[in-house]
Amino acid sequence: MVRTKFLLxxxxxxxxxGVTIWSTWNYDRAFxxxxxxxxxxxxxLAQLELExxxxxxxVDYYRAGRLNQEKLNEAYDLAWNRLDVFLTGREAKHxxxxxxxxxILRPFFVRLQSYEALLTSPxxxxxxxxxxxxxxxxxxxxxxxxxxxxxxxxTAMRENAELAGSSIQNYVVLAVLLxxxxxxxxxxxxxxxxxQFLAWNNPLTRLPNRAAFLLHLRQxxxxxxPQVVLCLFDLNRFKEVNDSLGHAAGDRLLLTVxxxxxxxxxxxxxxxxxxxDEFALVLSGNMTQSSWFGFTKRIRSxxxxxxxxxxxxxxxxxxxxxxxxxxxxxxxxELLLFADLALTAARHDDVHHYQxxxxxxxxxxxxxxxxxxxxxxxxxxxxxxQLYLCYQPVVKRHDKTRLxxxxxxxxxxxxxxxxxxLDIVEVAEENGLGERLGEWVFQRMNQDMDRLPQPLVRRxxxxxxxxxxxxxxxxxxxxxxxxxxxPILPGQLVLELTETIALDDFTMSQRIFAxxxxxxxxIALDDFxTGWSSFAYLKELDFDKLKIDKSFIQKMDxxxxxxxxVETITALAHKLGVSVVAEGxxxxxxxxxxxxMQVDExxxxxxxxxxxxxxxxxxxxxxxxxxxxxxxxxxxS
Amino acid sequence: MGLFRVVLALLCxxxxxxxxxxxxxxxxxxxxxxxxxxxxxxxxxxxxxxxPQTTVVTTTPWTEGKHSYQGVRLxxxxxxxxxxxxxxxxxxxxxxxxxxxxxxASQYPVILATRQDDKVLTRRNKGPIFIVYPLxxxxxxxxxxxxxEMVWQLDALSAE
Numbered sequence: 001m002v003r004t005k006f007l008l009x010x011x012x013x014x015x016x017x018g019v020t021i022w023s024t025w026n027y028d029r030a031f032x033x034x035x036x037x038x039x040x041x042x043x044x045l046a047q048l049e050l051e052x053x054x055x056x057x058x059v060d061y062y063r064a065g066r067l068n069q070e071k072l073n074e075a076y077d078l079a080w081n082r083l084d085v086f087l088t089g090r091e092a093k094h095x096x097x098x099x100x101x102x103x104i105l106r107p108f109f110v111r112l113q114s115y116e117a118l119l120t121s122p123x124x125x126x127x128x129x130x131x132x133x134x135x136x137x138x139x140x141x142x143x144x145x146x147x148x149x150x151x152x153x154x155t156a157m158r159e160n161a162e163l164a165g166s167s168i169q170n171y172v173v174l175a176v177l178l179x180x181x182x183x184x185x186x187x188x189x190x191x192x193x194x195x196q197f198l199a200w201n202n203p204l205t206r207l208p209n210r211a212a213f214l215l216h217l218r219q220x221x222x223x224x225x226p227q228v229v230l231c232l233f234d235l236n237r238f239k240e241v242n243d244s245l246g247h248a249a250g251d252r253l254l255l256t257v258x259x260x261x262x263x264x265x266x267x268x269x270x271x272x273x274x275x276x277d278e279f280a281l282v283l284s285g286n287m288t289q290s291s292w293f294g295f296t297k298r299i300r301s302x303x304x305x306x307x308x309x310x311x312x313x314x315x316x317x318x319x320x321x322x323x324x325x326x327x328x329x330x331x332x333x334e335l336l337l338f339a340d341l342a343l344t345a346a347r348h349d350d351v352h353h354y355q356x357x358x359x360x361x362x363x364x365x366x367x368x369x370x371x372x373x374x375x376x377x378x379x380x381x382x383x384x385x386q387l388y389l390c391y392q393p394v395v396k397r398h399d400k401t402r403l404x405x406x407x408x409x410x411x412x413x414x415x416x417x418x419x420x421x422l423d424i425v426e427v428a429e430e431n432g433l434g435e436r437l438g439e440w441v442f443q444r445m446n447q448d449m450d451r452l453p454q455p456l457v458r459r460x461x462x463x464x465x466x467x468x469x470x471x472x473x474x475x476x477x478x479x480x481x482x483x484x485x486x487p488i489l490p491g492q493l494v495l496e497l498t499e500t501i502a503l504d505d506f507t508m509s510q511r512i513f514a515x516x517x518x519x520x521x522x523i524a525l526d527d528f529x530t531g532w533s534s535f536a537y538l539k540e541l542d543f544d545k546l547k548i549d550k551s552f553i554q555k556m557d558x559x560x561x562x563x564x565x566v567e568t569i570t571a572l573a574h575k576l577g578v579s580v581v582a583e584g585x586x587x588x589x590x591x592x593x594x595x596x597m598q599v600d601e602x603x604x605x606x607x608x609x610x611x612x613x614x615x616x617x618x619x620x621x622x623x624x625x626x627x628x629x630x631x632x633x634x635x636x637s
Numbered sequence: 638m639g640l641f642r643v644v645l646a647l648l649c650x651x652x653x654x655x656x657x658x659x660x661x662x663x664x665x666x667x668x669x670x671x672x673x674x675x676x677x678x679x680x681x682x683x684x685x686x687x688x689p690q691t692t693v694v695t696t697t698p699w700t701e702g703k704h705s706y707q708g709v710r711l712x713x714x715x716x717x718x719x720x721x722x723x724x725x726x727x728x729x730x731x732x733x734x735x736x737x738x739x740x741x742a743s744q745y746p747v748i749l750a751t752r753q754d755d756k757v758l759t760r761r762n763k764g765p766i767f768i769v770y771p772l773x774x775x776x777x778x779x780x781x782x783x784x785x786e787m788v789w790q791l792d793a794l795s796a797e
Contacts, residue, residue: 040781051731077760078731081790084761089699091784 008187015180023173030166041095045150048086048105049143055079056136063126063133069119076112076119083109099149108139202273204251205258213272213280217332220270220284221325228325229283229292232339233300235307236347237315238277244313253310260306264299280339296322300354319346323357341365371419372431378411379433379440382447387411387424389444390610393619394463394581394603397595403620404461404601406496407445408610409437425467434469439482446486448613456617457487459624463494463524468501473508476515490520494545497523499531506540513542524581529565538576546573550584550604557589567597574598663765664749668720668796678718682751682765689713691748695773698784699763706750706769711742714749722796727768730760730790737768737786745778746771749791763789 058075061067086092087106096102115132118124150156200212208216220228235257242250258273261281265271268285281299283292303318310316321343329335338357341364346355355361378385387409394404411419428437441464449457470478475495483490495516516523524545528534529552538546548569556562570580582594585604594602608619620626664680672678688709696703715721721739728734741747750769751758758764767789772779 047731047733054731074730074760078790080761081763082731085699085763085789088701089697091698 005187005191009184012180012184016177019173019176019180023170026166026169026173030163040091042150044086044092045095045143045147048082049140049147051075051078051082052136052140052143056133056140059129059133059136063129065126069124073119076115080109080112083112095146095150098155099146099153101146104139104142104146108135111135205254205273207258207262207271207273207279209272210274213270213274213282214332214336216270216272217282217336220282221332221335225284225325226286227284228335229287229296229322230325230335230339231281231283231296231299231320231322232274232336232343233279233281233303233318233320234275234343234347235277236317236319236353240313240315241311253307253316256306256310257303260302261299264295264302296320297354317353319343319349319353321346321355321357328357337365338362367416368423368427368430371413371423371427372433374413375411375424375427375433375437376431379436382440382443385444386413387440387444388612389441389448390612391448391462391616392603392610393608393616393623394461394601395607395623396601398600401624402459402461403623404463404494404603405616405620406463406603406610407441407465409441410610425465429467429469432469434467435478438464438467438470438478442479442482443485445488446482449487451613452617452620453626454487456620456624456626459626460488460620461492461494462488463496465496465498465526466501471497471501471509471512473512475512476519476521479516479521480519494522494524496526496547498526499534499537509541517542527583528569538573538578543578545581545601546578547581547583547603548599553582553584553590553594553604554586556593557587563593563597566594566599570597570599663751663792665793666714666718666720666795667793668718668722671718671720671796682757685709685749685751685766688717691746693746693748693750693769693771693774695769695771697769697772697787699789703773704753705755706748706767707752707755708748708750708766708769711737711747711749711768712739715739715742720796724797726795726797727786727788727791728793728795729788730792733788733790735786735788737788741770741786745775760790766791 055075055078058067058072062069062072083105087096087102087109096105112132112135118128118132197206200209201207202209217228217230235253238250238253241253254273254277257279261271261279268283268287270280270282270284272280272282274280281296283295287295300318300320307316307318308314321339321341323329323335323338323342325335328338338361341361342355342357345361346353349355378387390408390410391405392408394406396402396404409421409424411421411424413419425434425437428434445462445464449460466475479493479495480490483493513523522544523542524547525534525537525541525543526547527549528538528546530549531537537543546569548566552562552565552569556566566582573580579600580598581601581603582590582599583603585591585594585602585606587606590604591602591606608616611619660681660683662679663682664685665677666672666680667677669676685708690707691710691713692705692707694703694705711725715725723739725737725739726734727737737747748769750767751765753762753767758767768787768791770778770783770787772783
């Protein structure tokens with residue numbers, strides 16, 4: 001397309017250039033013809049005739065005794081000069097070369113010169129001039145003839161015709177140039193219109209794009225509106241269609257959706273395609289709550305059935321988020337933000353995929369934004385940070401000389417109180433703070449451990465939860481460098497991984513595991529049994545530990561099926577050489593049961609809740625039966 | 638003036654026409670208030686030769702090849718006569734005339750040529766005076782307008 005356009009433009013330019021050059025050349029030729037050939041040669045010929053005629057007259061007068069010899073000689077000299085000029089210079093060259101002019105005039109000039117002696121002779125008699133007079137009388141008609149031929153002969157006519165033709169050609173050239181100019185203008189116009197269209201429309205579905213949508217929304221709300229409903233929706237798992245069936249299939253699906261939506265657009269409904277798989281409907285005018293509610297619901301169900309048919313794997317579904325003006329939002333920006341929040345909530349609503357904005361969504365969003373800003377700040381501090389670590393003991397059944405502990409992040413927010421640890425991790429991950437959070441945990445652990453007596457620290461095994469962004473190729477390198485600043489050795493470190501960390505690439509994960517193992521760092525699979533593919537993980541990756549989720553442990557005594565799981569998982573893990581940790585052990589009964597099932601390590605409230613470092617210190621001293629009071633006191637001071 | 642004509646006629650009758658080229662009047666310059674109030678002045682070839690001479694080598698549309706032309710600069714002559722007109726009418730023996738701007742004459746070496754290749758110009762060869770522009774040295778001058786101002790067989794100059 002671009003190539004064709006370029007070629008067309010090049011062609012037009014070439015035409016322009018060619019026509020211009022040709023026209024200039026043609027004009028120049030015509031001009032030269034008019035001036036030099038016609039104008040100048042006509043003048044030269046006319047002067048020649050005139051002066052020869054005057055000489056002829058002078059001869060006649062002299063013979064009649066009415067002119068003196070000096071005047072005769074002057075006329076002779078003028079005729080001589082004129083013939084010389086006519087036969088010599090370039091001015092008369094053109095006419096000289098036509099109609100045998102030179103062959104007539106040169107011999108005549110020679111004959112004229114031969115009368116010089118006679119004419120200057122002091123003894124000149126009028127009768128002596130008879131031959132000259134005769135010669136002149138004979139030659140003058142030939143010169144007259146030249147004049148006539150030059151003006152009316154076929155050559156002159158042809159030149160005139162050429163001139164007329166050149167004038168027509170010039171008109172043609174102008175017309176061609178005009179036409180080419182018009183074509184260029186049209187092309188330019190079409191191009192500009194195309195660009196303009198693309199600036200405001202999605203190139204695929206040709207629906208208004210995000211910019212057009214925002215403009216429409218702002219303009220709509222500038223004028224007082226009784227009610228505006230903004231309905232945003234997108235296609236869940238659309239990316240998978242692109243990935244598995246190709247982008248052409250994805251595009252087709254979007255076109256189908258767009259076509260379907262176009263059909264529902266009536267007065268008061270504005271439709272836009274505002275992102276890859278995101279569309280917007282703006283409903284305005286007088287409509288009742290139930291009418292637009294029904295309208296959006298209808299669209300949702302129509303799209304759902306359309307998508308169900310369009311995607312053979314039935315993965316794609318539609319999520320819809322709705323906000324209202326003026327009930328929710330006060331302006332266009334708020335309306336859009338609220339609809340976006342509702343859409344986000346709808347995506348997480350596995351049943352309906354449909355959410356109407358409510359204030360809870362806004363406060364949730366604002367809280368997250370607030371937390372993001374504050375987390376960044378808290379992570380830049382260490383000693384006076386509102387963040388701190390808790391250590392939940394993990395008891396080893398077979399080795400009472402060592403104590404394990406899982407590090408858990410805590411945030412005692414000045415206004416909001418304790419923040420859910422899952423929220424902290426989520427906010428960090430969503431705002432690109434995942435790695436920073438990991439580093440902070442390591443730094444804080446180092447600081448905490450420095451406060452404990454070294455003999456105690458040496459007997460600890462510490463487990464840190466990995467967030468998604470930490471699990472990358474540099475994990476080992478980062479962990480080792482962060483450990484350098486503290487007393488914990490790589491051999492004491494356990495990294496806990498949950499299934500939520502997407503292990504798309506098992507090959508890369510295996511490489512990371514190998515690096516960690518080579519560095520002496522152990523890896524535990526956390527929350528085992530809650531994910532979709534726990535066994536796939538266990539199959540593909542070499543874990544050191546497996547932590548059975550507390551949902552299997554708690555109420556074990558009430559549900560006879562749960563012990564079966566725990567026992568079997570433990571047996572399976574042991575056969576694979578993986579040790580087993582039971583999480584969430586709270587009662588003596590549960591402890592007895594997991595002990596009977598040969599679980600290797602036990603974590604839970606039965607032993608201890610997650611403890612701040614000082615309480616953990618006491619717990620550890622007590623548990624490990626260490627006389628650490630003095631050392632600990634020294635350290636603490 | 639009448640007397641002069643008579644003398645000239647007598648000389649001609651005496652067969653001294655060749656001598657008249659050297660001795661006779663070949664140029665008449667007319668300008669209001671010029672020439673010590675006389676309004677006009679005539680020149681013989683000898684009188685023109687007394688004035689500073691300038692040589693111009695050039696081609697012309699009416700001659701073959703380059704030739705060397707010699708004569709008084711037009712601007713020099715005007716200075717000599719104290720004429721300050723903007724343009725002059727140059728008149729020829731064959732009644733051709735052209736208007737010559739004096740500005741051009743002072744800007745370029747425009748001469749009233751009386752000799753070509755050291756030979757006195759005769760009437761048969763554009764004499765007695767040929768206004769020569771330096772066409773070869775200033776190609777921009779080589780155009781029809783200038784050509785029309787290169788009057789040959791010049792016999793009178795008048796300022797209006």
